[in-house]
Amino acid sequence: xxxxxxxxxxxxxxxxxxxxxxxxxxxxxxxxxxxxxxxxxxxxxxxxxxxxxxxxxxxxxxxxxxxxxxxxxxxxxxxxxxxxxxxxxxxxxxxxxxxxxxxxxxxxxxxxxxxxxxxxxxxxxxxxxxxxxxxxxxxxxxxxxxxxxxxxxxxxxxxxxxxxxxxxxxxxxxxxxxxxxxxxxxxxxxxxxxxxxxxxxxxxxxxxxxxxxxxxxxxxxxxxxxxxxxxxxxxxxxxxxxxxxxxxxxxxxxxxxxxxxxxxxxxxxxxxxxxxxxxxxxxxxxxxxxxxxxxxxxxxxxxxxxxxxxxxxxxxxxxxxxxxxxxxxxxxxxxxxxxxxxxxxxxxxxxxxxxxxxxxxxxxxxxxxxxxxxxxxxxxxxxxxxxxxxxxxxxxxxxxxxxxxxxxxxxxxxxxxxxxxxxxxxxxxxxxxxxxxxxxxxxxxxxxxxxxxxxxxxxxxxxxxxxxxxxxxxxxxxxxxxxxxxxxxxxxxxxxxxxxxxxxxxxxxxxxxxxxxxxxxxxxxxxxxxxxxxxxxxxxxxxxxxxxx
Numbered sequence: 001x002x003x004x005x006x007x008x009x010x011x012x013x014x015x016x017x018x019x020x021x022x023x024x025x026x027x028x029x030x031x032x033x034x035x036x037x038x039x040x041x042x043x044x045x046x047x048x049x050x051x052x053x054x055x056x057x058x059x060x061x062x063x064x065x066x067x068x069x070x071x072x073x074x075x076x077x078x079x080x081x082x083x084x085x086x087x088x089x090x091x092x093x094x095x096x097x098x099x100x101x102x103x104x105x106x107x108x109x110x111x112x113x114x115x116x117x118x119x120x121x122x123x124x125x126x127x128x129x130x131x132x133x134x135x136x137x138x139x140x141x142x143x144x145x146x147x148x149x150x151x152x153x154x155x156x157x158x159x160x161x162x163x164x165x166x167x168x169x170x171x172x173x174x175x176x177x178x179x180x181x182x183x184x185x186x187x188x189x190x191x192x193x194x195x196x197x198x199x200x201x202x203x204x205x206x207x208x209x210x211x212x213x214x215x216x217x218x219x220x221x222x223x224x225x226x227x228x229x230x231x232x233x234x235x236x237x238x239x240x241x242x243x244x245x246x247x248x249x250x251x252x253x254x255x256x257x258x259x260x261x262x263x264x265x266x267x268x269x270x271x272x273x274x275x276x277x278x279x280x281x282x283x284x285x286x287x288x289x290x291x292x293x294x295x296x297x298x299x300x301x302x303x304x305x306x307x308x309x310x311x312x313x314x315x316x317x318x319x320x321x322x323x324x325x326x327x328x329x330x331x332x333x334x335x336x337x338x339x340x341x342x343x344x345x346x347x348x349x350x351x352x353x354x355x356x357x358x359x360x361x362x363x364x365x366x367x368x369x370x371x372x373x374x375x376x377x378x379x380x381x382x383x384x385x386x387x388x389x390x391x392x393x394x395x396x397x398x399x400x401x402x403x404x405x406x407x408x409x410x411x412x413x414x415x416x417x418x419x420x421x422x423x424x425x426x427x428x429x430x431x432x433x434x435x436x437x438x439x440x441x442x443x444x445x446x447x448x449x450x451x452x453x454x455x456x457x458x459x460x461x462x463x464x465x466x467x468x469x470x471x472x473x474x475x476x477x478x479x480x481x482x483x484x485x486x487x488x489x490x491x492x493x494x495x496x497x498x499x500x501x502x503x504x505x506x507x508x509x510x511x512x513x514x515x516x517x518x519x520x521x522x523x524x525x526x527x528x529x530x531x532x533x534x535x536x537x538x539x540x541x542x543x544x545x546x547x548x549x
Contacts, residue, residue: 001481002125002451003067003090007041009059010097011051012512018499019516024477026495027485027514028525033501034512035485039127039455042066045095046125047105047117055099066093068124068451075123080107083116091124093117127453128436137423137436143366143408146393149443150369155362156403162355163402169351173344180341183334193313194331197324202306207317210303217296227286234279243268243275355400362404367395370408373442380438384472385465386431389414391438410439433457434465437472444476451481458488466490489529493546498522522547 007016012034027035044054045064055062068091070076080087086108094106095117105117147156183190216223232238247268254261310317333340370393377391390413398407413420414431423435437457444452458469470491476482477496486492498517503510517525523543524535531539 001069002042002483003069004065005038005042005045005067006063006065007038008063009056010041010044010054010062010064011037011056012503012510013037013041013514014056014059014511016512016514018514020481020483021497022477022479022481023496024474024494025481025483025497025499026492027483027499027501028487028492028529029501030503031487033503035501036455037512038501038514039453039485042125042453043127044097045093045117046121047095047114048121053101054097060099062097064095067091068093076120079116079119079123083107083112083119085110085112085116091120093120123450125451125453127455128440128457139409139422142393142410143403143406145410145443146366146369146373146408149373150365152362152365152369155358155365159355159358159362159404160402162351162358163400166348166351166355169344169348173341173348176340176344180334183330187334190327190331190334194324194327196309197320197327200305200309200320202309202317202320202324204318204321207303207306207310210299210306214296214299214303217299227282231279231282231286234275234282240272240275240279243272247272359400359404363395363406366404366406366408369393370395376442377438380441380472381434383468384434384438385468386414386434386438388416389431389435390416390420391435392420433459434469437469437476441472441476444480451483452476453483453485455485456487457484458486458491462488463490470494487529489526489543489546492522492526492529493543494549498525500525 001022002020004017004019006018007013009015027038029035040051040054041064044062045066068076070089070091076091077087080091088108092106092108094109096104103114105112105114107116107120147153234240236244247265250261250265250268254265306317306320310320313320313323315323373393374391381387381389381391392411392413394409394411396407396409398405410423411420412423412426412435414426418426420426423432437454440452444450454473457473458466466488467490470488471494473482473484473491474494484491484495492498499514500517500521501512501514503512505511523540526543526546527535527539530542
């Protein structure tokens, strides 16, 4: 609910502070007094696109502040939280426009963009008038309005979930078909490459091992000669024999050396042990140099095959085992592709059937809601002197999507037998106002937290019809807040709060003032609306009768 509006230096307003209440708030005044300026100011603070230059002449900047009261479940709370803005029971919007054209917006004293202000305005305020092309008259929004009337949220959630599941199933099937088509084009190559890799069966690190063996075998003949010489030098004819002789001689002398040779004998013993290990290692290596005459050829043949295959596939030799697994998987994928396609197609068909079932249920619910809305509209049109008019909610087939398969259009026929058509194409100005009002009454039952503004929606009607319009506006305002800009005394008399808009001139400067009216002032204002500039006693008496209801 809009609690207050403060305006400084905007258009013809120098300073204005207004407090609004729940229920029906009416704004009256002579033509040209500036009632639209007040709506311009409110639209400015809400981030609406409007007049480019709203700063009052002679001022440096214009500023508008609007304070709203938020209920515990008001949708504005979610928008504030998503924008990381303070959330509470009070919401303060402020926007400043400098003379250089710069605009700055604030929410609860935090700087925000006009985008955030507009997002908040969508859940804070609704503006309706005869030329309401962004609201009830826009066919693009009729399905949403019908869904709100029929309370189809749960069913639409099921349809959206089924649509997502269908989209995912179709995407998976298309992707599998694309992959299978690509694989089929390369089927012969894939099978050949997979077989070639499988036949060779390379292992990680094998190329390095083969290369080392090849180099060893190539140098084996020269190495064998040196190894044989070393083996002979270490053997009994060489180092082993001489150390053994030295040890035997020392042991013979040890008995007479009083222990002086013990350390030497122990060291030679250790040397013989180490020498034995060296001889064994040399002998083992020498044995390894003995290979089949064809083994070098076999090693080179496999080494060159591995390297050639790596070059062919432009990978490192150690990557060949992984590449072999990949090709084998792709061949298996190709051979099992048709079965996969059949499974995915079945899943797609199941998802489509589920979507169609959920969409059909939603269509049925919308048809029921449409009948209910048409009946409610018929009940509302009669008091508005449109008892001969027919309102019909038309459902049509639409392109399937996350919101179902239905198109929704509100149509009217103003007289029996007359062709039906869109609201804004068929109804005259006065009729259109009443159609919009009746529709709003039907659609807002049970809603709360939204401030609705009706800008001269009663234009073109008078007398009993104007009284009916006023009573319907009061009905909409029950448990809610409605602001009405009106020229109708019948409507103004039904307001719970009454404000008068007036224009004055001082020292050549024109300003617009807005003031709340007390009981006596309301009598005079409504009398003026009835009689004109000269307020008669008869007009005052008539005004009092209207105010008594």
